[in-house]
Amino acid sequence: MKIIAIPYSHTLSHISRPLAVARELRERGHDIVFAGESPKKTFIEKQSFQVVPLYEINPDVLYGNIRAGKLQFVNNSDIDRMMAADLTLYDQVRPDLVLSDGRFTAPISCHIAGIRHAAIVNVSSTEYRALPYVPFFDWIPKGLLSRENSAWKMLDRLNLSLEMTVFDRATSYFTTLSRKHGLKKIITATNCLVGKDLTLLPDIPEYFPTRNLPPDYHYIGPITLKQELSSPAWWPPKTGDKPLVYITMGTTGISNFFEIVSDLIRSSEMAAIITTAGQGKRLATLEGSVYVEELMDGDMVMEACDLVVCHGGNGTIYQALQHGKPIVGIPTILDQSFNMRRVEALGVGSSLTWKEFIGQPDSLLKAIRNIKGNRSFTEQAVRVKALLDTYNAPRTAADLIEKMMGSR
Numbered sequence: 001m002k003i004i005a006i007p008y009s010h011t012l013s014h015i016s017r018p019l020a021v022a023r024e025l026r027e028r029g030h031d032i033v034f035a036g037e038s039p040k041k042t043f044i045e046k047q048s049f050q051v052v053p054l055y056e057i058n059p060d061v062l063y064g065n066i067r068a069g070k071l072q073f074v075n076n077s078d079i080d081r082m083m084a085a086d087l088t089l090y091d092q093v094r095p096d097l098v099l100s101d102g103r104f105t106a107p108i109s110c111h112i113a114g115i116r117h118a119a120i121v122n123v124s125s126t127e128y129r130a131l132p133y134v135p136f137f138d139w140i141p142k143g144l145l146s147r148e149n150s151a152w153k154m155l156d157r158l159n160l161s162l163e164m165t166v167f168d169r170a171t172s173y174f175t176t177l178s179r180k181h182g183l184k185k186i187i188t189a190t191n192c193l194v195g196k197d198l199t200l201l202p203d204i205p206e207y208f209p210t211r212n213l214p215p216d217y218h219y220i221g222p223i224t225l226k227q228e229l230s231s232p233a234w235w236p237p238k239t240g241d242k243p244l245v246y247i248t249m250g251t252t253g254i255s256n257f258f259e260i261v262s263d264l265i266r267s268s269e270m271a272a273i274i275t276t277a278g279q280g281k282r283l284a285t286l287e288g289s290v291y292v293e294e295l296m297d298g299d300m301v302m303e304a305c306d307l308v309v310c311h312g313g314n315g316t317i318y319q320a321l322q323h324g325k326p327i328v329g330i331p332t333i334l335d336q337s338f339n340m341r342r343v344e345a346l347g348v349g350s351s352l353t354w355k356e357f358i359g360q361p362d363s364l365l366k367a368i369r370n371i372k373g374n375r376s377f378t379e380q381a382v383r384v385k386a387l388l389d390t391y392n393a394p395r396t397a398a399d400l401i402e403k404m405m406g407s408r
Contacts, residue, residue, distance in 0.1 A: 001030045001405060004095040005049075006086075008102030009036030010059040012277070013250065013315040015043055016225040017120045017202055018101045022049060024394040025401065032099075035089055043227075052093070055085040066333045071170030073189075074104070079173055083109050090115060097405060104192035108174070111183050111196055118401055119195035120223070122314050123208035124338050126199070127191045128217065130209040132159040133338055164190045198404050200397050202314075204387060207342055218400055221391025222318035229297045236304065237291050239271040243372055246305040247274045248298070249330075250313040257330070258283055260361050261309070265290050268365055272309075273301050299323070307371050307378075309364070312336030312351070317343060324385040326377035328367045330357050347380040 005022050008014040022032040026049075034044045035054035044051050057078055065073045086109035090098070100106040101120040110117035123129050137155045145152050168175065171189035178186045185196075199217040201208075210217075237244065245265070249257055258276050262283050265272040273291045275298075276283065283292040298319055302308060308320040312329035317339055320327050327349030329340040340351035350367050357364055371377050 001025075001096040002094065003030055003032045003097045003099055004089065004093050005032055005034045006054065006089075006098060006100045006103045006106060007034070007036060009034075009038035009041050009044075009051075009056060011102070011250070012040060012043065012225055013313055014102040015040060016315065017223040018099055019044060019047060019049075020223045020226065020394040021099065021120070021200075021397045021401075023047065024398040028398060028402070033093055033095075052089065054089055055081055057082070063333065066335075071167055071189075073171060076173045079105060079177070083112075083177070086110075087113060097401065099401070100193075100195075102193065104174070107187050107192065107194065107196045108177050108181060108183065112181050116198075116405060117196035118198035118200060118404070119193060120200045120202055120397070121193040121195075123201050123203045123210055124314075124335060125190075125193045126201075126210070126217070127164060127188075128210045128213050129160070130156070130211045131338075131342075132156055132163060133334065134163050135159065135341070136162065164188075198400060200400065202318075202393055204391065206384070206387060207346065216404075218396075220396040220400070221393040222315070222322070222388065223393045223397075224315050224319040224322060225298055227295065227297050229295060231300070232291075232293055232296070234285065234287065234291060237271065237273060238288050240288065242269060242271040242288075243307075243368075244305045245270055245272040245307055245309055245368060246301050246325075247272050247309045248277070248316060249279065249311040250277065250316060257357075260357075261364065262290050262292070264361055264365055270365075270368065273305065275301070307349075307368065309368070312340040312343070314339055318388070321348060321381055321384045322388050324378065324382040326371050326381045328352070328364065328371060330354060330364070346384060348377060348384055349381075350377075 005018040007018050026032055032049060034049050034051045036051060037053055037056055041051045057074060082105040086105055090113045095115060097116045098106055098110050099118050106117055136159050168188040168190055174187045174189055174192050201217060201219045202223045203219060204221060205219055247261055258274060266289050271289055275293055275296050278294050285292050302320055302323040302325055305325060307326045309328045310316040312331035313336060317327060327343050329343060329351045331337040331340050332354050343349040344351055352363055352367055
């Protein structure tokens with residue numbers, strides 16, 4: 001097959017998942033070309049894949065809209081520009097299949113071009129999620145209404161219906177385009193990231209449950225960022241008897257976080273490894289206390305640490321749990337808050353809001369100490385690790401893609 005892989009190339013999480021699947025498909029003899037324009041495309045090129053130019057939404061605009069709580073997260077003119085860029089790309093490359101991760105115009109543009117389309121997307125960004133994205137009724141005390149009660153499950157379904165309706169109406173242009181071009185399944189703001197023909201869910205049902213999942217949607221297990229990077233000169237970290245914390249905010253973090261947290265760790269009884277992804281420029285390593293790098297092999301660091309502090313990104317959470325490590329999350333967008341509610345529900349970590357952290361930075365140290373002082377967090381993280389060990393997401397994804405394409 002000739003395949004175009006289209007990640008949202010401004011974030012490593014959206015790059016790493018199609019990249020892992022592309023490597024598996026390449027080993028099976030398929031030809032994969034990537035498309036994107038972010039400087040992070042070098043992560044793809046280092047794996048010897050060609051990357052052709054493709055217009056993408058500026059991440060400052062996209063994440064700025066999301067953090068500001070704007071339900072219309074992208075304007076109509078940008079959607080039109082992305083659609084035109086998609087169609088030009090398909091005409092140039094002439095693929096058999098488009099594999100997307102974070103490209104919300106792909107389902108419609110693939111329909112127009114008559115091309116098969118598979119997408120990698122988390123359960124939280126589908127209409128089949130069983131849990132609300134924004135919990136309207138969480139103010140009801142658990143003692144008054146148990147979360148296992150049938151009445152609560154009815155409230156969840158009402159919650160889901162309300163939030164999807166509001167979101168879809170706020171960004172209704174996807175629906176307008178779907179009807180204009182005669183799509184059998186209407187694309188909305190809720191489901192714009194799914195596949196036209198195949199949707200690959202890089203989740204596990206214990207973490208993100210679904211309801212009424214169609215046969216073209218498949219759990220494949222998480223796909224986490226794998227980086228073949230050399231160890232820094234100071235590795236392994238010299239920490240003595242101090243607990244070792246790994247701190248990362250992915251590639252959509254807020255830069256002043258790193259300066260605050262570095263000062264916190266230096267004045268505490270802990271040691272930390274901090275990866276900034278280029279977002280904290282003025283930090284320096286202090287041996288025995290704080291070790292700072294732009295990027296590191298996340299698996300290597302997580303295996304060595306006691307717990308992980310992160311932004312609540314899906315990939316980082318799964319990577320921590322693959323190593324049986326508990327999590328403290330500081331989410332800054334709704335998607336991350338959704339993830340952290342699941343972390344807390346599974347008993348593998350705890351969450352702070354950005355407002356709580358900025359207002360009282362010491363609250364982070366208290367959260368870390370609480371995790372370290374309660375073995376149940378680590379024990380439950382190890383149980384989840386055992387579940388994750390049963391998955392091989394790249395292989396499963398490649399199998400499903402080949403099966404679908406073989407049925408043409």
